Each structure stands twice: as structure tokens, then as C-alpha cells.
Amino acid sequence: MTVPFLQIRNIHKTYGNVVAVKDVTLDIAKGEFITFLGPSGSGKSSTLYALAGLQEPTSGDILLHGRTLLDTPSHKRNIGMVFQRYTLFPHLSVGENVAFPLRVRRRPKAEIQETVRRVLKLVRLEGFEDRMPAKMSGGQQQRVALARALAYDPPVLLMDEPLSALDKKLREEIQLEIRRIHRETGVTILYVTHDQDEALRLSDRIAVFSKGVIDQVGTGAELYANPASRFVAEFIGDSDFLKGRVEAIDGRHADIRIAGDVVVQSVPVHGDPAHGGEVSVMLRPEHISLSQVPSAEGSLPVTVIDITFLGNNTHVLTETSSHEKLSVRLPFGHAAVNDLQRGQAAWVSWDSSMATAFCG
Ligand SMILES: Nc1ncnc2c1ncn2[C@@H]1O[C@H](COP(=O)(O)OP(=O)(O)O)[C@@H](O)[C@H]1O
Numbered sequence: 001m002t003v004p005f006l007q008i009r010n011i012h013k014t015y016g017n018v019v020a021v022k023d024v025t026l027d028i029a030k031g032e033f034i035t036f037l038g039p040s041g042s043g044k045s046s047t048l049y050a051l052a053g054l055q056e057p058t059s060g061d062i063l064l065h066g067r068t069l070l071d072t073p074s075h076k077r078n079i080g081m082v083f084q085r086y087t088l089f090p091h092l093s094v095g096e097n098v099a100f101p102l103r104v105r106r107r108p109k110a111e112i113q114e115t116v117r118r119v120l121k122l123v124r125l126e127g128f129e130d131r132m133p134a135k136m137s138g139g140q141q142q143r144v145a146l147a148r149a150l151a152y153d154p155p156v157l158l159m160d161e162p163l164s165a166l167d168k169k170l171r172e173e174i175q176l177e178i179r180r181i182h183r184e185t186g187v188t189i190l191y192v193t194h195d196q197d198e199a200l201r202l203s204d205r206i207a208v209f210s211k212g213v214i215d216q217v218g219t220g221a222e223l224y225a226n227p228a229s230r231f232v233a234e235f236i237g238d239s240d241f242l243k244g245r246v247e248a249i250d251g252r253h254a255d256i257r258i259a260g261d262v263v264v265q266s267v268p269v270h271g272d273p274a275h276g277g278e279v280s281v282m283l284r285p286e287h288i289s290l291s292q293v294p295s296a297e298g299s300l301p302v303t304v305i306d307i308t309f310l311g312n313n314t315h316v317l318t319e320t321s322s323h324e325k326l327s328v329r330l331p332f333g334h335a336a337v338n339d340l341q342r343g344q345a346a347w348v349s350w351d352s353s354m355a356t357a358f359c360g
């Protein structure tokens with residue numbers, strides 16, 4: 001069996017009484033772009049810092065090519081790092097900033113010059129060598145920080161919310177640049193963000209963090225289609241939850257009675273469903289159809305609460321007879337939107353394979 005490129009093994013991190021990371025284990029392939037996604041305080045940075053050597057984990061191990069990194073000091077780990085705040089040396093020019101890690105490594109002068117030119121070109125800042133950081137925008141400064149992190153060709157690049165201080169347009173522009181740089185260099189990237197859109201745009205795989213543990217790891221499509229927990233379902237994509245009761249079980253699928261009186265058949269269930277047990281049924285607004293007349297068997301009667309035109313789609317907020325909110329998203333021009341009025345009765349339905357139930 002080949003040894004995984006990078007292994008995070010049973011990492012624990014505590015700060016006094018605070019348990020920041022609990023038993024995080026993850027294998028990362030060479031060249032992969034993996035994102036730690038989760039709310040603030042969920043342990044993303046603490047895990048990343050253990051990799052960088054900026055903070056020792058309380059227990060656990062980090063292995064690169066099968067060898068522990070923990071006995072190597074931070075500056076000798078050869079891991080590139082870009083942080084949220086601009087961390088350029090203010091008294092050094094752009095060229096000197098980028099050259100810094102190479103000077104520390106005592107590379108020959110000609111090679112340093114050549115590398116500085118090459119990585120500045122990579123981040124699209126050719127000719128900026130003599131500029132001082134204070135004379136640059138936030139986005140440009142982050143590009144310089146990225147160039148500096150790439151200058152010594154690290155096998156692994158860590159990025160901790162590098163774009164969160166930038167406005168949306170600039171953020172999206174640099175996201176594209178980061179994707180391109182990842183493709184062109186083949187560097188393995190571990191990226192931290194609390195922004196699901198950013199995680200979906202950038203990553204090969206996403207590890208969803210919650211309260212110091214990884215809830216689920218997978219591609220964006222896997223997490224969206226098959227969330228393993230209610231937390232993941234809420235964090236990736238939009239979702240609503242209806243309370244229900246299990247009527248019949250067949251392996252991992254159940255027939256579930258929801259909203260008073262409607263039984264939905266053969267819904268995939270996470271956890272250990274018991275006959276008569278309570279579950280929450282997750283539905284995504286884009287998977288629900290809406291009709292102004294009762295349609296096929298199994299459609300759920302609702303009241304229309306609000307209708308919001310959003311350009312390429314219309315958001316219809318409805319309420320079930322058991323007073324649970326259920327959002328429906330209809331594409332622009334959809335016939336069901338015509339003449340739809342607030343307060344009117346309507347019927348919603350969905351393909352049961354598009355629902356997911358969670359126990360409890
Ligand atoms: N240096 C520190 N001292 C004490 N507590 C810390 C320190 N760094 C992080 N924490 C705590 O550890 C938990 C995880 O923090 P962190 O890893 O920074 O999460 P995230 O990056 O997901 O926001 C939080 O409860 C945070 O308050």
C-alpha cells in the first residue's frame with residue numbers, strides 16, 4: 001500500500017479548559033485542494049496551525065510522506081502559509097518580501113531574482129518588484145503574500161481565510177486566480193474558510209468542521225447530495241426541515257408521516273430510525289415543485305406566505321398545516337408563479353429520493 005502524502009492523525013488541541021480540536025483524522029493526496037469549512041470557533045485554524053508548527057497539538061501526529069513533522073521546527077517544515085491579515089514586511093519592497101524566504105535559505109542571487117520574477121508573474125504582479133506594500137490594495141498585498149509563500153516551492157500551502165478582508169468582487173476574482181495557480185503549480189493546498197460558496201468554488205474536497213470535529217469529508221456535490229448530519233445539510237446549500245414520524249422502515253429508507261397527515265415514501269434516513277421514532281425531513285427549495293391545484297397523491301397542502309422575485313428564480317415561502325416553513329425556488333418564467341398570491345392555498349411535492357431524514 002502506498003503511504004498517503006499528508007496524514008493528520010488523531011489531532012487533539014486544548015487551550016486550558018477549551019477543547020479546540022477533538023480527534024481530527026484526515027488523509028490528503030498530493031496535489032489536492034482541500035478546504036476546512038465551518039463556523040467561527042470550530043477548530044479549523046487550530047488544526048492548520050498544528051500542521052504549520054505554529055502551535056503544538058496536545059496529542060496526535062502529522063505525517064508527510066509517512067514521516068512525522070512534529071519534531072521539525074516550523075521554519076524547517078517547508079510549508080507555505082498565507083493568513084487573513086496582510087503579513088508583508090512593511091519596510092521591504094514587494095521584491096524583497098518575496099525574496100525573503102529564499103534569502104533565509106541562502107539561495108544564489110541570480111536564482112532569487114529569477115524566482116521573484118517567476119512567482120510575481122504567477123500572481124499577475126509583474127513589474128511590481130520595487131513597490132512598497134503600503135502603496136498597494138488589499139487584494140494586491142494578498143497576491144504578494146501568496147507569491148512569497150510559493151517562492152520556495154513548498155509541497156504544501158496553507159491558507160487561513162486569506163480573502164475574508166476583501167470585498168465580494170475582489171474575493172471572487174482572486175478565487176479564480178488561486179484555482180489557476182493550483183492547477184499550474186500542482187501544489188497541495190489546505191484552505192480554511194467559513195464561506196460555503198468559497199469552499200464550493202475552490203475545493204476538490206471539503207472537510208466540514210463543527211465543534212472541533214470533522215462532521216463529514218467529501219466533494220461539494222457529495223456533501224450537497226448526501227449530507228451525513230443536519231449540521232452539514234444546513235451548512236452546504238439551502239434547506240428546510242419538517243418534523244415527521246417513522247411509519248415503516250426498510251433498511252436505510254423509511255416511510256415518514258409529515259405535516260399532520262401526508263406520508264412520504266422511501267426517504268433515505270441517517271442515524272438509527274425506529275418505528276414510530278421522530279425524524280426531521282430535509283428538503284432543498286430547488287427540489288420542490290409547487291402547484292396551485294392539488295396534484296398527484298402525496299402532495300402537501302401549504303399556504304403561500306411570501307413571494308420574492310430574485311432575477312433568475314423566484315423564492316416562494318410557504319407554511320404547512322403544522323405551521324412549519326418550507327421554501328420553494330422556481331426558475332424564472334415557471335408557470336406556477338403566474339398569478340400566485342400571498343395567502344392562497346397551494347400544493348408542494350418532490351421526488352422522495354431528493355429528501356433526506358435525520359433521526360431525532
Ligand atoms: N490561543 C488561544 N487561546 C485560547 N483559546 C483559543 C486560542 N485559539 C483558539 N482558541 C479557542 O479554540 C477554539 C477553536 O478556535 P479556532 O481553531 O481558532 O477555530 P476557527 O479557526 O474554526 O474559528 C475556539 O473556542 C477558540 O476560542
Ligand SMILES: [Mg+2]
Pocket residue numbers: 041044045046160192
Ligand atoms: Mg480561524
